[in-house]
Amino acid sequence: DAMVIQNPRYQVTQFGKPVTLSCSQTLNHNVMYWYQQKSSQAPKLLFHYYDKDFNNEADTPDNFQSRRPNTSFCFLDIRSPGLGDAAMYLCATSRMGSYNEQFFGPGTRLTVL
């Protein structure tokens, strides 16, 4: 089945230790998004790729970076995780066009010790 896959599902890291979260998709969608969702809150967009074009939200901290080496994969790098970065990180994909549904992965829950 075509889908959005996120690995790992659960990630524990130490304060200040870099961590990478990965997302892959079999939908061949040209847009990929990374959202941060803190407990019982709405998802908040960090950045997205439209093909290879990277679009950063204005309020996304510099601590967060992303890479998209090809259509199928996208990575979220947190250079120096702080306690406030503990959250669920959601990857989503979409074809171009506002009517088109965003397909979400199951998320990676990040714990920072």
Next chain:
Amino acid sequence: AQTVTQSQPEMSVQEAETVTLSCTYDTSESDYYLFWYKQPPSRQMILVIRQEAYKQQNATENRFSVNFQKAAKSFSLKISDSQLGDAAMYFCAYRRVFGSSNTGKLIFGQGTTLQVKP
């Protein structure tokens, strides 16, 4: 900037009954898209229903329907014949028309947790 507000943090409904979740939004744009997403506990978010702002007819998907009031900037979700599997967090979301100057991102409300009682 666009904002989305869900004023009901929690709702409950008896199985087989009908429940309505509220959503209001603020925008100065005339064309946009609205969505309801469902996020079950520990499971991924899935689309429930969507509405194009230029369409006056309310969207319907099986037991799910919306009441879209453009002038009032209101977009409520009605769930008929509620089932135990409907228990989840529901997010209302706004999306601008895709263009070169915008990200196509979803702007989410705070969410409403729906409990379905057997």
